[in-house]
Amino acid sequence: MTAAAPSTxxxxxxxxxxxxxxxxxGALLEDGYHDVATAYQALSIQEHVRARLADDFSVAFSGPIDTSGLAVDGxxxxxxxxxxxxxxxxxxxxVHLDIEKHVPIAGGMGGGSADAAATLVACDHLWGTNLGRDELLSLAAELGADVPFALMGGTAVGTGRGDRLSPALAQGTFHWVLVLADVGLSTPQVYSELDRHRERHVHDIAPAVETPTVDVEVLQALRAGDPHQLAEYLYNDLQxxxxHLEPSLSRTIEAGERAGALAGIVSGSGPTVAFLAADADSALELQVALSAGRHRVIRATGPVHGARVVSG
Structure with a gap:
């Protein structure tokens, strides 16, 4: 296939x-990685990728997120x-990509993965390559554990590295209030600290299994669309x-739960803290209370669709 003619x-x-x-x-494997079992939910905070034909590959960033530290090379x-x-x-x-960022960077919310998923869909559409969803999901898995989910969206169970996905039924809408940290946490650093945490507490906590699973109570709560039930089963081994790496997150979780959150959890490898609210009004009240405490706060709902073409 030859390069397309210049186009606007x-x-x-x-x-x-x-x-x-x-x-x-899961337990640390010989290859230095861990298998995980996770329940993802896609949120209404969206990345916007605009793609246009070009002779080479380039990217530029905009939006309310500070992107000055992001790489723009290969x-x-x-x-x-x-x-x-x-x-x-x-x-x-x-292709030239203009990415309008709204998902916090290094916040455990998969913003970079969302950019990659959106880019796959945008380029497939722009170039007319028409690979189909299954092949795009396969390519997404080569790019990173969270990229396939950003492509799929909704609510899903991820196993393996998190990239083997099974859709999970979730009724209704869940209301989340997210507190953003002023510092980022490196995902490899958090996993390494987990390994050290397990070594330090080897006599106090059950040994990790190699192949973990998602607790059935979580899936039941999602299927019921019941935030009170889900709040009881929010869980994250990386929390x-x-x-330990960022002790201020403990105070953030305490502040949110005092302000009326049903529960709070560090999302992924952090440092974003996600608070589950009972309904839209409770989420708004929680947002106001946490903002008054000088926290940077975003309100969001889930689940939402995965990467999709808006126009073009």
Missing amino acids: RVVHVTAPGKINVFMKV SNLAIRAARLLARVADYRGG APAL
């Missing part, structure tokens, strides 16, 4: 940020996604190491 056409795709409402991490995950699709589809042209 722009394909606009959105993809959601996510939270992990449940996350168990190491950027969105650029890697575009190059991967071009290679697989034997497409000889390039303890995240709190």
Whole structure:
């Protein structure tokens, strides 16, 4: 396939940020990784990717998030996604990506993964490569554990590295209030701290299994659409190491629960803290209370759809 003629056409795709409402991490494997069992929920905080034809591959960022520290070279995950699709589809042209960021960076909410998923969909549409959803999901899994979920959206169980997905039924709408931290946490650093945490407490906690599973009570609560029931089963193995690395997160969780949250949890590897509220009014009250406490707060709902074309 040869490069397309220059065009002003722009394909606009959105993809959601996510939270992990449940996350168990397996034992450290010989390859240095861990298997996980997680329940993802896609949130109404969306990344916007606009793609247009170009001779090479480039990316620019905008939006309310400080993107000054993000790479814009070939190491950027969105650029890697575009190059991967071009290679697989034997497409000889390039793309310029304008990414409007709304998902916090290094916050455990999968913003970079959402950018990559949106880029796959945008380029597939722009280039006319028409790979289909299953092949795009396969490419997404090559890019990172959270990328397939950003493509799928909704609510899902992830196993393996988190990229083997099974849709999970979730009734109604869940209301979340997210507190953003002023610092980021490195995912590899949090996993390493988990391993150290388990070594320190080897006599106090049950040994981790190699292949964890999602507790059935979580799936029942999601299926029932019951926030009170779900609040009882929010769980994250990475929370303890995240709190150890960033102790202020403990105070954040306490503040949210004092202000009326049903429960609070560190999302993924953190440092974003997600609070579950009973309903829309409770979420608004919680947002106001936490904002008054000088926290940076976003209100969101879930589940929402995965990466999809808005226009173009």
